[in-house]
Amino acid sequence: MAEEERALLGSAGGDGGGGSPGSPRALPAVCDPRRLPHRLLVLALMCFLGFGGYFCYDNPAALQTQVQRDMMVNTAQFMALYAWYSWPNVVLCFFGGFLIDRVFGIRLGTIIFSVLVCVGQVIFALGALLNTFWVMDMGRFIFGIGGESLAVAQNTYAVSWFKGKELNLVFGLQLSMARIGSTVNMNIMDWMYSRVRDLLGYTGPSTLGLTLMIGGVTCLFSLTCALILAYLDKRAEKLLCKEQGKTGEVIKLTDVKDFSLSLWLIFVICVCYYAAIFPFIGLGKVFFIEKFKFSSEEASAINSIVYIISAPMSPVFGLLVDKLGKNIIWVLCAVITTLASHIMLAFTFWNPWIAMCLLGVAYSLLACALWPMVAFVVPEHQLGTAYGFMQSIQNLGLAIIAIAAGMILDTRGYLFLEVFFSACVCLSLIAVVMLYFVNHLTGGDLNWSAKKREKLQKVAATEMEEQERLRRQNEDDLAKLRPKADDFSLRNKYLSKLGAQMLLT
Numbered sequence: 001m002a003e004e005e006r007a008l009l010g011s012a013g014g015d016g017g018g019g020s021p022g023s024p025r026a027l028p029a030v031c032d033p034r035r036l037p038h039r040l041l042v043l044a045l046m047c048f049l050g051f052g053g054y055f056c057y058d059n060p061a062a063l064q065t066q067v068q069r070d071m072m073v074n075t076a077q078f079m080a081l082y083a084w085y086s087w088p089n090v091v092l093c094f095f096g097g098f099l100i101d102r103v104f105g106i107r108l109g110t111i112i113f114s115v116l117v118c119v120g121q122v123i124f125a126l127g128a129l130l131n132t133f134w135v136m137d138m139g140r141f142i143f144g145i146g147g148e149s150l151a152v153a154q155n156t157y158a159v160s161w162f163k164g165k166e167l168n169l170v171f172g173l174q175l176s177m178a179r180i181g182s183t184v185n186m187n188i189m190d191w192m193y194s195r196v197r198d199l200l201g202y203t204g205p206s207t208l209g210l211t212l213m214i215g216g217v218t219c220l221f222s223l224t225c226a227l228i229l230a231y232l233d234k235r236a237e238k239l240l241c242k243e244q245g246k247t248g249e250v251i252k253l254t255d256v257k258d259f260s261l262s263l264w265l266i267f268v269i270c271v272c273y274y275a276a277i278f279p280f281i282g283l284g285k286v287f288f289i290e291k292f293k294f295s296s297e298e299a300s301a302i303n304s305i306v307y308i309i310s311a312p313m314s315p316v317f318g319l320l321v322d323k324l325g326k327n328i329i330w331v332l333c334a335v336i337t338t339l340a341s342h343i344m345l346a347f348t349f350w351n352p353w354i355a356m357c358l359l360g361v362a363y364s365l366l367a368c369a370l371w372p373m374v375a376f377v378v379p380e381h382q383l384g385t386a387y388g389f390m391q392s393i394q395n396l397g398l399a400i401i402a403i404a405a406g407m408i409l410d411t412r413g414y415l416f417l418e419v420f421f422s423a424c425v426c427l428s429l430i431a432v433v434m435l436y437f438v439n440h441l442t443g444g445d446l447n448w449s450a451k452k453r454e455k456l457q458k459v460a461a462t463e464m465e466e467q468e469r470l471r472r473q474n475e476d477d478l479a480k481l482r483p484k485a486d487d488f489s490l491r492n493k494y495l496s497k498l499g500a501q502m503l504l505t
Contacts, residue, residue, distance in 0.1 A: 033236035042161055043170060045229045047177035049110070049154050052222030053147045054181035056121050057085070059215055061282045062189035062300060063208065065289075070208045071133050075283070079406030082282055084137045085144035086399035093391035096149040100156055107230035110153040114219075114226040116146025121216040129209030148391070157229065172315030175367075179311040181218070186285075186304030189215060190296050255385040262377045262444060265435040267390055269370060271397035272428035273335060276342065276421040277363055278398055279405040281306060287345075287414050292352055302356050309360030310367075317368040325450035327369045327376075328439060332432050334366035339425045346418030373446055 032038050060067055060081045068078050100109040120143025127135030154174060162170045193211045197203050200210070281303060288299040321330055337358050344355040378386045401424070408417050439446045445453060 033232075033240055038232075039161060042157075042229065042232055043173070045225045045232070046154060046157050046161075046170070047174055048225045049114070049157075049222055049229065050151060050174065050178050051181040052121075052216075052219035053117050053143075053150055054178040055185045055218040056117070056124075056143070056215055057147065058182050058185050058281070059124075059189060059212060061285060061303070062186050063193060063211070064283065064285050065296070066190075066193055066203070066208055066211075067128075070203060070205050071128065071131070071136070073133055074406070075409040076403060076406035077133065079279065079282060079402040080137060081140050082279070082402040083399040084140040085147065086395040086402070088141060088145045089148040089395040090392050090399070092145060092149055093395065094385075094388045096152040099149065100153055106153060106156050106160065107233055110150065110157070110226045111223070111230060113146040113150040113153055114223040117143055117150060118216065118219040118223055120144070120146060121219050122213070125209050125212035125216060127209075128205050128212055131205040148395075157233070160233070169315065172318055175314045176311040179307040179314070182307040183304045183311065185215070186300050186307070187297075190300050255382045256389060258382070259386070259389075260377055262435060262438055262442070262446065263374065263386060265431045265438065266370065266373055266377070267393055268431040269331065269335070269428050269435070270390055270394055272424045272431065273338065273366060273370075274394055275397050275401040276338065276424040276428075277306070277359075279402050280342075280421055282402065283405060283409060283417070288352060291414060292349070302352060305353070305356045306360040306363055309357065310364045313361065313364040314368060317365050321368050321372070323450055325448050325453055327373050328432065328436050328447040330365055330369035331373075332429075332436070334362040334369065335425060335429045335432055337362035338366075339422060339429060342418055342422045342425060346415060346422060376446055377444065 060078065064078065067073070067081075068075070100106055103109070104112060120139050120141070122139070123142060124136050124139030127133065127137075127139055155171070158170045158174065189211065192214060193207065196211050196214070197207050200207055284303040285296075285299045288294045288302055289296065294302065321327065341355040341359040341362065344350055344358075345352060374386050374390065375383060405417060405420065408420055436447065438444070445456075448456075
């Protein structure tokens with residue numbers, strides 16, 4: 001490490017670069033934390049950090065038929081696998097940033113959360129191998145403890161290594177890689193199960209468990225990325241004298257009482273909308289097989305189209321919303337499109353690719369327009385609490401809706417389930433309309449154009465600069481009015497101090 005420090009600083013500390021044989025050579029670009037190739041390497045590791053978690057999160061959805069058949073469980077029990085993932089994050093969303101900032105640090109925290117993801121997936125697979133479903137539930141619980149907190153760590157690394165405009169691109173690439181992980185899972189796990197079945201010669205819990213264990217290799221890959229990333233970050237900290245990354249989140253539960261009506265409506269939109277997306281994808285494969293008579297491969301492909309579209313479109317829509325503003329209008333368009341998609345899937349036999357492609361576009365658009373709105377209605381010192389609360393109630397809603405969706409499917413069938421999802425989207429639509437009028441009546445900025453918002457921000461910045469200039473000018477004027485100390489006053493002041501000291505002694 002000492003040689004690397006001399007190599008990194010050699011050009012700055014040299015006498016002009018004489019090039020003597022004993023002088024240290026500059027580090028290669030891929031090894032220099034200040035150079036683009038090295039930062040691209042770090043970016044790749046950041047993106048793959050969450051690949052394993054997102055790949056394994058939807059393992060149940062990709063293997064719904066196999067899980068229910070081999071473990072002999074109904075749909076409600078099957079959907080409990082998703083609920084157990086969400087339960088710990090009802091609480092952990094408030095404390096993930098605190099654990100990274102104050103307890104573990106970004107490097108150790110990332111490794112610990114990656115280990116929890118790996119351990120959770122192994123226990124999940126062992127539950128299948130042992131034909132013990134409650135062990136699978138516990139595995140998903142442990143997996144959930146690591147999964148969401150790992151996403152916080154991933155964002156913290158991004159903020160530590162990238163700044164300004166490039167940060168938006170980094171977040172977009174991380175989201176795209178997450179969706180790629182989900183897509184690969186949807187399309188490969190069924191094929192993997194078939195290969196394991198051919199190898200063993202039979203189906204059953206052993207086949208399912210071995211398939212899940214093989215899928216867990218992706219979590220080991222992400223853990224390896226976490227270890228390499230920790231080494232590179234530690235190395236950069238020493239070479240560049242940079243501080244370890246922190247989330248910057250400040251969580252104060254007492255801030256909840258100060259949340260505005262607009263923010264509560266954003267929470268309602270978030271919960272009701274995502275309740276009609278993730279549980280639907282979790283049950284979608286069998287839906288397409290039973291209603292549209294798709295093969296298992298075709299059902300897996302169409303069920304993953306939402307993630308396939310989201311991967312490239314999320315950065316595009318993010319840029320579009322940044323350029324145009326009008327966040328509420330974009331959210332309204334996304335919710336209406338989602339409602340139309342669910343109605344098409346519920347009441348028609350039209351080619352489902354149309355509805356699912358529309359759903360993928362709407363899902364990508366809503367994420368880019370909804371989440372930034374929190375920053376427009378909450379003071380900066382309350383952002384950590386607001387986002388933590390939003391993620392918390394989202395996980396609570398997903399846990400409850402997942403179980404409810406499974407029960408509805410067991411007792412009523414897919415038509416009632418689609419009507420239920422449509423009702424959730426309708427609630428989201430009502431909340432969006434209410435948000436539009438509340439924002440209009442209170443003079444909020446949620447639906448401003450980007451140009452208007454930028455113009456007003458410049459005006460506010462100019463006013464702050466003018467106030468600061470006037471404050472400094474007043475201080476200078478007051479300083480001029482103060483009487484200057486002459487020799488006599490200085491002498492008296494000095495003697496008074498001596499007298500005070502003599503009295504004290």
